[in-house]
Amino acid sequence: MELSVSGGTANTQHSRGLLLHAAVVFAFLYLPIAVLILYSFNGQGVGGFPPRNLTLDWYRILFADGPIWDSVFNSLQVAFAAMVIALAFGIPAALALDRAQFPGKAAFRRLVLLPLILPGIITGLSLLMLFNLGSIKLSLLTITLGHGTALISVATTEVFAGLQKLDRAQEEASLDLGANYWQTFWAITVPNLKLPIIGAALLIFTLSMDEIAVSFFLIGRDNTLPLEIWGRLRRGITPEINAVSTIIFIFSLVTIVLWYRLRVRAEDSVDVGSELVESSSLNTVSP
Amino acid sequence: MFSRAYKTVVTVPPLAWVAVFLLVPYLLMFCYSFWSVSPTQTIVHSWNLDNYKELLNKTVYWQTLLRSMWIAARVMLFSLLLGYPVAYYLSFYAGKRKDLLYQLVIIPLWVSYLVRAYAWKTILGYDGVFNTLLQYVHLTRHPLDFLLYSPFAVVLTLTHIYTPFTFLPIYAALEHIPRNLVEASHDLGATPAQTFWKVIFPLSIPGVLAGATFAFVLSLGDFLAPQLLGGPSGIMISNIVVSLFGAAYNWPLGAAISLAMLVIVASLLVFSERLERKWSFR
Numbered sequence: 001m002e003l004s005v006s007g008g009t010a011n012t013q014h015s016r017g018l019l020l021h022a023a024v025v026f027a028f029l030y031l032p033i034a035v036l037i038l039y040s041f042n043g044q045g046v047g048g049f050p051p052r053n054l055t056l057d058w059y060r061i062l063f064a065d066g067p068i069w070d071s072v073f074n075s076l077q078v079a080f081a082a083m084v085i086a087l088a089f090g091i092p093a094a095l096a097l098d099r100a101q102f103p104g105k106a107a108f109r110r111l112v113l114l115p116l117i118l119p120g121i122i123t124g125l126s127l128l129m130l131f132n133l134g135s136i137k138l139s140l141l142t143i144t145l146g147h148g149t150a151l152i153s154v155a156t157t158e159v160f161a162g163l164q165k166l167d168r169a170q171e172e173a174s175l176d177l178g179a180n181y182w183q184t185f186w187a188i189t190v191p192n193l194k195l196p197i198i199g200a201a202l203l204i205f206t207l208s209m210d211e212i213a214v215s216f217f218l219i220g221r222d223n224t225l226p227l228e229i230w231g232r233l234r235r236g237i238t239p240e241i242n243a244v245s246t247i248i249f250i251f252s253l254v255t256i257v258l259w260y261r262l263r264v265r266a267e268d269s270v271d272v273g274s275e276l277v278e279s280s281s282l283n284t285v286s287p
Numbered sequence: 288m289f290s291r292a293y294k295t296v297v298t299v300p301p302l303a304w305v306a307v308f309l310l311v312p313y314l315l316m317f318c319y320s321f322w323s324v325s326p327t328q329t330i331v332h333s334w335n336l337d338n339y340k341e342l343l344n345k346t347v348y349w350q351t352l353l354r355s356m357w358i359a360a361r362v363m364l365f366s367l368l369l370g371y372p373v374a375y376y377l378s379f380y381a382g383k384r385k386d387l388l389y390q391l392v393i394i395p396l397w398v399s400y401l402v403r404a405y406a407w408k409t410i411l412g413y414d415g416v417f418n419t420l421l422q423y424v425h426l427t428r429h430p431l432d433f434l435l436y437s438p439f440a441v442v443l444t445l446t447h448i449y450t451p452f453t454f455l456p457i458y459a460a461l462e463h464i465p466r467n468l469v470e471a472s473h474d475l476g477a478t479p480a481q482t483f484w485k486v487i488f489p490l491s492i493p494g495v496l497a498g499a500t501f502a503f504v505l506s507l508g509d510f511l512a513p514q515l516l517g518g519p520s521g522i523m524i525s526n527i528v529v530s531l532f533g534a535a536y537n538w539p540l541g542a543a544i545s546l547a548m549l550v551i552v553a554s555l556l557v558f559s560e561r562l563e564r565k566w567s568f569r
Contacts (some may be wrong), residue, residue, distance in 0.1 A: 018376040022388075025369045025450070029395045032406035032447065035416055039409065047412055049419040093443040095296055095303035100294035108302060118552060119508020121525045122545055125532060126312030129319060129542075152301070163492075172288055181293045210399045212511060217532070226401050233405055233515060242409075245402040252397035252402040260390070 085148025090155025120213025162196030436518025460494025
């Protein structure tokens with residue numbers, strides 16, 4: 001959808017100005033990331049220009065650092081469990097919003113989205129009060145419950161958007177041919193929603209790996225990776241943090257590229273996350 | 288087509304889960320804000336408005352709240368100023384590079400929030416990258432010490448974090464504009480600037496509102512960036528809440544402040560939703 005009209009010099013000037021602005025914004029967005037990666041190889045600590053004595057020492061220290069890897073393992077566990085919870089409740093919630101009428105439906109839709117729209121501190125503290133009321137000891141489990149609940153919204157919005165494009169005739173045919181609802185769900189509904197579900201799962205996993213505002217209040221004895229980093233930042237900083245961040249960044253990039261390829265191969269224009277952003281502005285969620 | 292049993296099975300479990308883990312906690316916060324703490328540090332479940340009175344009477348609370356709103360407003364403004372033209376460029380002028388550039392805006396979102404805040408700290412610090420660069424090229428002799436530990440550092444970092452968030456809904460709104468409207472405007476002799484202000488911008492307002500709300504609301508409640516980069520002059524309202532729930536041990540007062548924040552956020556969401564509706568029906 002490109003402008004086909006040639007507006008002459010005015011148009012060229014217009015677009016050149018915009019290009020320049022875009023270049024500045026991209027520089028701004030990538031400056032910290034570039035600094036982060038560059039200084040993970042800096043022998044002289046986290047600051048100082050120009051970087052001197054390039055070294056891999058920080059990576060060596062990182063790989064020998066037990067607590068960091070424990071926290072990475074904790075985060076992976078939490079993210080995986082949160083993903084399962086969010087999908088287990090988010091997919092039915094999307095089906096309910098698409099196909100059932102029940103009292104409080106509009107309120108439910110909004111409530112589910114709240115953890116994404118509200119500052120994390122409010123959701124984190126509210127859950128802290130709940131666990132405190134139930135005398136539940138804070139641990140990785142409470143963080144998992146928090147992440148799983150907060151991220152139901154991701155599964156619901158992505159799958160709901162997928163359902164809007166789904167051809168119901170297939171499900172109808174399956175039911176008419178004698179399959180029950182359970183069989184139809186696994187044989188027809190899920191395969192048709194493969195892409196939104198995988199997209200939501202990836203997004204939930206990544207968001208959980210990075211989550212800190214909610215985890216901050218629900219942390220027990222064991223740290224997740226962001227909280228481990230947070231603890232170290234307060235004690236003083238070393239390029240080891242740059243090194244671990246660089247590795248995570250590369251992992252995220254690989255995930256994005258894989259997801260992008262999957263999407264292109266499926267020739268589906270759904271973009272993970274964009275449904276979410278659009279529906280989070282509340283009023284677009286109405287069917 | 289779907290039986291009653293089917294509907295019950297897909298409705299009840301998510302409803303129950305969300306009620307227990309979202310509705311009850313939010314209500315609990317509401318209740319807490321009317322309770323108090325006894326001198327022996329236990330929660331007294333007697334209903335009163337003392338926390339709200341304290342919130343209004345102690346200047347430090349509402350001043351910090353105002354400062355947080357001012358910081359959030361600046362973040363919102365800068366994110367729009369940075370994000371909008373990029374979205375406009377991508378949607379209308381980027382041609383074949385559109386998809387690639389779109390991904391390039393999104394990628395920073397995948398870098399941990401904490402890590403990006405930390406990266407700014409290493410850039411802005413006294414011995415940081417920026418200061419040593421200035422000395423290296425002999426622009427200054429001594430490091431500038433007003434960069435880090437200031438509201439400026441918080442605004443800069445949060446702008447960096449929320450610019451892609453602001454970009455997304457604006458880009459979506461721009462992509463939904465029927466291109467024949469734009470072509471008609473060109474054909475009728477409007478310059479690109481006129482077309483932009485008379486056709487494109489008004490149609491993109493719902494996206495702008497959504498992006499602005501995102502940036503404002505999420506930065507208003509932030510407590511990590513101010514703690515990491517804000518210094519004493521950059522303390523925000525959530526930092527006070529964190530200390531009330533921690534060392535200061537006054538959960539009810541903390542809950543009341545959170546609720547005040549929630550009211551601001553909720554009214555803003557409702558307000559922007561109304562405006563969005565108004566503008567999308569034009």
